[in-house]
Amino acid sequence: MTIFGVPTQALFGQLLIGLINGAFYALLSLGLSVIFGLLNIINFTHGAQYMMGAFVAYFLLQWAGLGYWWALLIAPVVVGVTGIVLERTMLKRLYQLDHLYGLLLTFGFALIIQGLFRDQYGSSGLPYSMPGQLAGGRNLGFMFLPNYRAWVIAFSLAVCLATWYVIERTRLGSYLRAATENPALVQAFGINVPRMITLTYGFGVGLAALAGVLAAPIYQVNPLMGADLIIVVFAVVVIGGLGSIMGSIVTGFGLGVVEGFTKVFYPEASNTVIFVIMAVVLLVRPAGLFGRAS
Amino acid sequence: MTATAREYVGAAAPVTTGVPLAQVAAFAVMTAVLVAAPFLAYPVFLMKALCFALFACAFNLLIGYVGLLSFGHAVFLGTAGYAAAHSAKVWGFPPELAILFGTAVAAGLGIVIGALAIRSKGIYFANITLALAQMVYFFCLQAAFTGGEDGIQSVPRGALLGFLDLRDTLTLYFVVLAIFLAGFLLIYRAIHSPFGQVLKAIRENEARAISLGYRAERYKLLAFVLSATFAGLAGATKALVFQLASLTDVHWTMSGEVVLMTLLGGLGTVFGPVVGAFIVVALENYLAHLGAWVTIVQGAIFVVCVLTFRRGVIGELGKLLGKSL
Numbered sequence: 001m002t003i004f005g006v007p008t009q010a011l012f013g014q015l016l017i018g019l020i021n022g023a024f025y026a027l028l029s030l031g032l033s034v035i036f037g038l039l040n041i042i043n044f045t046h047g048a049q050y051m052m053g054a055f056v057a058y059f060l061l062q063w064a065g066l067g068y069w070w071a072l073l074i075a076p077v078v079v080g081v082t083g084i085v086l087e088r089t090m091l092k093r094l095y096q097l098d099h100l101y102g103l104l105l106t107f108g109f110a111l112i113i114q115g116l117f118r119d120q121y122g123s124s125g126l127p128y129s130m131p132g133q134l135a136g137g138r139n140l141g142f143m144f145l146p147n148y149r150a151w152v153i154a155f156s157l158a159v160c161l162a163t164w165y166v167i168e169r170t171r172l173g174s175y176l177r178a179a180t181e182n183p184a185l186v187q188a189f190g191i192n193v194p195r196m197i198t199l200t201y202g203f204g205v206g207l208a209a210l211a212g213v214l215a216a217p218i219y220q221v222n223p224l225m226g227a228d229l230i231i232v233v234f235a236v237v238v239i240g241g242l243g244s245i246m247g248s249i250v251t252g253f254g255l256g257v258v259e260g261f262t263k264v265f266y267p268e269a270s271n272t273v274i275f276v277i278m279a280v281v282l283l284v285r286p287a288g289l290f291g292r293a294s
Numbered sequence: 295m296t297a298t299a300r301e302y303v304g305a306a307a308p309v310t311t312g313v314p315l316a317q318v319a320a321f322a323v324m325t326a327v328l329v330a331a332p333f334l335a336y337p338v339f340l341m342k343a344l345c346f347a348l349f350a351c352a353f354n355l356l357i358g359y360v361g362l363l364s365f366g367h368a369v370f371l372g373t374a375g376y377a378a379a380h381s382a383k384v385w386g387f388p389p390e391l392a393i394l395f396g397t398a399v400a401a402g403l404g405i406v407i408g409a410l411a412i413r414s415k416g417i418y419f420a421n422i423t424l425a426l427a428q429m430v431y432f433f434c435l436q437a438a439f440t441g442g443e444d445g446i447q448s449v450p451r452g453a454l455l456g457f458l459d460l461r462d463t464l465t466l467y468f469v470v471l472a473i474f475l476a477g478f479l480l481i482y483r484a485i486h487s488p489f490g491q492v493l494k495a496i497r498e499n500e501a502r503a504i505s506l507g508y509r510a511e512r513y514k515l516l517a518f519v520l521s522a523t524f525a526g527l528a529g530a531t532k533a534l535v536f537q538l539a540s541l542t543d544v545h546w547t548m549s550g551e552v553v554l555m556t557l558l559g560g561l562g563t564v565f566g567p568v569v570g571a572f573i574v575v576a577l578e579n580y581l582a583h584l585g586a587w588v589t590i591v592q593g594a595i596f597v598v599c600v601l602t603f604r605r606g607v608i609g610e611l612g613k614l615l616g617k618s619l
Contacts (some may be wrong), residue, residue: 029585042417089599100363101416101600104557108596115589228428231546235425268436272611275429279410282422286413 006264012143012234014260020149020218020231022256023156024211026106027239028108028233029248030160034167038200039245041091045083045234047226048113049205053212054221055117058128068131069218074204075213083103087198125220152214159210160249167245176200180243190254206252235278243289251289305387314485316617320565326512327536328471337467338535343575344474345532346611350555350567351481352510352524357553358562359485361497362412364419365549366427367525369407373430374400374526374543379402379446380439381610387458392457399484400526401519403430408518417466424546431544445540449533473531482564484520493517511573557599560606 003011028046035043043049049130056078057071066074075175094101137146167173179193181184187193219225240251255274255279263270281289309419330342356362370460378396382385385394411422432438451460460466481598484490491585495503497508498552504510542548551574574592581588599606612619 036417040417042421090597093601097604098361100420101604103417103420104553104596105362107553107598108593111550111589111593111596113593115586115593119586119590229423231428234421235428238418238421238425271432271436272429275425275432278422278425279429282410282413293616 004265009143009163011261011264014261014264015257016143016145016149017263018257018260019253021152022253024215024229024235024252025233026160026249026252027207027211027257028158028212028230029236029252030163030245031204031211031245032164032206032237033235033245033248034241035201036237037206038176038197039087039091039102040099041094041106042234043062043201043204044103044106044230045086045113045206046106046208047107047152047228047230048085048110049083049208050080050212050226050229051117051214051221051223052082052113054128054207054216054225055121055211055212055223057171058126058221061128068213071213071216072210076209079209079212080206084198084202091201092194092198110230114223114227121223123222123224125225127288128216128221130217148217152218156211156214157253159207160252163207164249166243185216188254192221205271218246234275235274237286237288239274239288241283241288244290247290314578314618315565316615316619320548320619324568326477329473332467334466337463339575339579341467341470341535342532343556343572344470345528345551346555346575347571348477348527348531348551349569350559350571351526351552352521352528352588353480353552354556354561354567355481356517356562357556359490359497360514361617362415362446362514363420363553364411364423364521365553366407366423366425366516366546367432367521367552368544368546368548369427369430370522370525371532371548371552372402372404372434372539372541374445374529375533375539375543376434376440379449379532379533381539383446383449384439387453388456389534392452392534393527396530396533397523397526398478399522400529404483404519405515406537408515408522410503411455412514412518420473424549427544427549429618431541431546434541438544440539440541441474442591443541445538446533447538448538449537451534451537460612470531470535473527477527478568481520481524485564489516492601514565523615551592554596558595558606558607560609560612560619563606563608563612563619566608 003006027049032046033042035041035046053075056075057068060066060071061068063090083256090105093101093212094105134148134151137149139145164228165173167176170207175186175191176196179191208226215225236251236255237248239255240247255277256279259273261272262273269276296482328340348494352370353367354365356364356367374396376396377399378392381395382389382392397529407426408559409422410426411419414422439446443483450467453459454469458469460469485493489562492503492508492513495506496508502508529543532543547596555570555574556567557570558573559568577591578588581591608619
């Protein structure tokens with residue numbers, strides 16, 4: 001069976017890969033958006049923190065014998081705490097300055113972290129095996145669906161939607177949104193805004209680390225796994241509209257799928273399609289698909 | 295917390311008219327040092343540093359005087375290098391035409407990327423230039439004429455204007471020095487012209503500049519294209535010096551390096567980018583055998599500069615002397 005001259009097997013295969021990539025785009029751009037909303041900085045360290053998540057999972061297995069499920073729980077917390085330390089000791093000092101300084105500082109940190117890991121572990125990947133419960137796959141008739149990949153898509157979608165729910169539908173989220181609009185006023189109401197900023201940064205970083213753990217069995221654990229990925233995620237964030245929660249989720253998954261299909265129909269453009277879409281979106285809607293015009 | 299209350303990027307650049315004596319003296323010292331340098335230091339290292347110094351000056355034109363941080367400036371350096379190398383090697387262009395062609399290609403690309411990016415500001419601008427640059431990088435990776443991972447190798451240097459044999463290292467050095475000084479002075483002229491004053495006005499308060507009747511978008515676009523053009527001039531020259539155009543020069547790590555050079559030397563200072571470029575290139579030379587440590591040291595410089603040293607080397611020196619350098 002073929003669609004537009006392409007075998008359905010290949011089409012669904014690329015759709016699956018697209019959804020997987022989209023899951024990572026969504027998780028990473030969601031974290032970036034949450035951080036941007038409150039701190040007004042683009043967290044350039046995000047790719048390095050994603051990589052750290054995968055490495056923490058690797059270390060837990062090597063040193064403590066703790067497997068994938070523990071890593072899924074522990075790695076985001078550990079990496080999130082390093083993020084909190086970074087925010088408390090350094091980022092905090094930059095809030096009164098031009099926001100570009102925050103970008104430069106986090107860029108510097110990305111270089112340091114990636115350099116240190118590359119010095120220790122080289123540039124080739126370290127294998128990380130997937131949990132036994134999720135090995136194998138099932139035949140859906142039109143395609144073969146590996147269990148682990150189905151899990152990644154379902155789990156990251158669940159995390160994204162839960163984050164959306166907390167921010168848009170709960171009291172805590174309403175504080176967060178209020179602080180995004182006017183931190184001084186929210187502070188005046190007796191809410192500890194600096195602590196909220198710190199925890200938000202830690203949470204965004206934790207999301208990146210979570211994506212790293214999910215990615216470890218698929219892409220291996222590599223010091224540079226986040227270096228180029230983060231630039232694609234920047235484009236995703238621009239397309240979705242910076243600071244928009246639902247925008248990050250929808251465009252993340254959507255662009256992953258578009259990229260997957262481009263691999264089928266016009267492979268030469270698969271690396272650039274997201275950037276081309278970004279250029280078009282900028283021309284038509286400069287604030288992004290889901291962003292509010294400033 | 296209004297925008298004007300912040301310490302903005304490039305705050306070191308005051309609005310001045312005329313040419314201060316301190317800057318004339320500093321220029322004389324710089325020129326004298328650069329003329330004597332090839333007899334004291336390794337000329338190829340110096341030429342590399344000069345190309346990066348021009349690149350950083352071009353970048354500084356944008357961040358220091360318009361307040362726009364482009365995170366994709368390597369694209370202009372790299373594509374100009376490819377264009378110059380291809381035209382010299384495949385089409386047999388003489389060096390002066392190859393450099394001009396490379397510069398023109400960078401200018402053209404500057405118009406396209408600038409027109410897209412200039413509609414945004416601050417972090418968005420940095421993000422968008424980075425993403426567009428990554429797109430060009432992937433194009434260069436796949437296009438046939440760039441040679442992919444191999445790049446364009448053994449580019450002929452030829453003879454400048456038919457009689458200056460560039461295969462001679464010392465001749466080449468002085469040609470590169472002349473190109474650098476010409477670029478440096480043109481950028482200086484642009485910054486200190488009425489055009490440059492309007493740029494600074496837009497940086498300080500865009501809404502007010504618009505209300506005074508200046509078409510801010512056009513000024514910003516022109517500044518972007520100028521910056522891209524001089525970055526291209528640096529890239530085209532670099533391709534002839536090293537007889538090589540490669541993916542390294544288009545990659546985002548190179549865009550990061552030029553930010554580092556300018557930040558370390560002093561954002562919005564006249565001589566800062568030159569000093570920053572020499573320091574960073576020298577550092578890379580000394581640390582090259584340590585592999586990943588080059589990146590770590592670069593990252594550490596970023597962190598230290600942003601946290602404690604925002605004026606950069608020349609900015610601090612200028613403050614010490616009470617002069618704007």
